[in-house]
Amino acid sequence: MENNYKSGFIAIIGRPNVGKSTFLNRVIGQKIAIMSDKPQTTRNKIQGVLTLDDAQMVFIDTPGIHKPKHRLGDFMMKIAENTLNEVDAILFMINAKEGYGKGDQFILDRLSKVNSPVFLIINKIDLIQPEKLLELIEQYKDxxxxxxxxxxxxxxxxNVTHLLEVLKGHLPEGPQYYPKDQITDHPERFIITELIREKVLQLTKEEVPHSIAVVMENLEKRDSDTIFIQATIITERKTQKGILIGKQGSMLKNIGKNARKDIESLLGSKVYLELWVKVKKDWRNKQSQLHEFGFRN
Ligand code: GDP
Ligand code: MG
Ligand code: K
Known part of the structure; x- marks a missing residue:
């Protein structure tokens, strides 16, 4: 890794429809994290990771910053405030066409209690005249x-490239948190492979050692309500592979069935789970394969 590598977590906040998702899609490309419309399962959802030669930006969603609609809202608000204090930068996005509104003031009040640097992003400038933009800047600046x-x-x-440049300039020196090709929701991927591993260990008892690994091969949304997952269980011995598959595939089927139930409740979505078993001798000793299996540093 180069010297002076920069990295950080960046929260994007703003009223609905100001263009947060459009911005993320532009920055991360079509490979944006697939789980953006599932119910909240983790505190902060990673929406996308942008990896450059000299920097990595991890964009996160901060639920609960908006005006609470129910009692849970107060609790979410507290979490949101804590999160906003921990991130390296906050992008507060507004819609140039709509201008200043009550919803913005609510968020601004919250932001006034937060220490992280806040960037005001005026989006949708293609919809307004330059004079209007100057007015908006005047209106918001204080x-x-x-x-x-x-x-x-x-x-x-x-101006999106410019925004990223400015943002990079403000990020602290730090590690590359995620592998270069990791653009999706890593924590959930990890939980999913752990759930599969757990089922393997539960169902095979002592016959299969803890040294197995589960690798996520593919995770995508096939249609509006099904998430398609392919994963491989890696063992070191051929005999273990036999146990894992079982008579006419019965063991693998059971592992898959149990894991699928848990993954479905994790993701709040229907899941199609396809499992494979592969033998890779001494995989634990092969440094080059560690990365492939999702271990870092
Ligand atoms: P979010 O709710 O903040 O995530 O907003 P979305 O990204 O879903 O955008 C809401 C709507 O605004 C969509 O119809 C987008 O196409 C549109 N939109 C987003 N950014 C821009 C922009 O820069 N210019 C224009 N004209 N429309 C935009
Ligand atoms: Mg959105
Ligand atoms: K996501």
Whole structure:
């Protein structure tokens, strides 16, 4: 890894429809984390990871920053505030066409209690005249302690590269948290492979040692309500492979059935789970394969 590598966690907040998802899609490309519309299962959802040669930006979703609609809201709000204090930067996005509103003030009040640097992102500038943009900047500039005010069009891409450059300049030196090709929701992927591993160990008892690994091969949304998952169970011995598959595949079927139930309740979605078993001798000793199996450093 290079010297001066920069990395950080970045929260994107703003009222609904200001263009947060459009922005993420532009930044991360079509490979954006697939789980964005499932119910919240983790505190902070990683929405996408942008890996550059000299920096890595991990964009996270911060639920609960909006005006609470129910009692749970207060609790979520507390969590959101804690999160916002822990991130390296906050992008507060507004819609240039709509201008200042009550919903914004609510978020600005929250942000005033937060220490992390806040960038005001004025999105949808393609919809307004330049004079209007200047007016907006005037109107907002004293409403918060903004590090910078950056106008963009997430839809057309205007100024998005500039925004990323500015953001990079503000990130601290840090490690590459995720592998280069890791753009999806890593924590959930990890939980899923752990759930599968757990079922293997429960059902095979002592016959299969803890040295097995489970590798996620594929995780994608096939249609509106099914998530398709392919995973491989890696063992070191051929005899273990036989046990894992079982008579006419019965063991693997059971592992799959039990794991699928748990994964479905984790993701709040129907899951199609396909499992494979592979033998790789001494995989634990092969440094080169560690990365492949999801171990880092
Ligand atoms: P979110 O709720 O904040 O995630 O907002 P979305 O990304 O879903 O965007 C809401 C709507 O605004 C969609 O119809 C987008 O196409 C549109 N939109 C987002 N960014 C822009 C922009 O820069 N210009 C224009 N004209 N429309 C945009
Ligand atoms: Mg969205
Ligand atoms: K996500």
């Amino acid at each position: 409403k918060g302690n903004f590090e910078e005010i950056i106008p963009i069009s997430a839809l057309q891409g205007n």
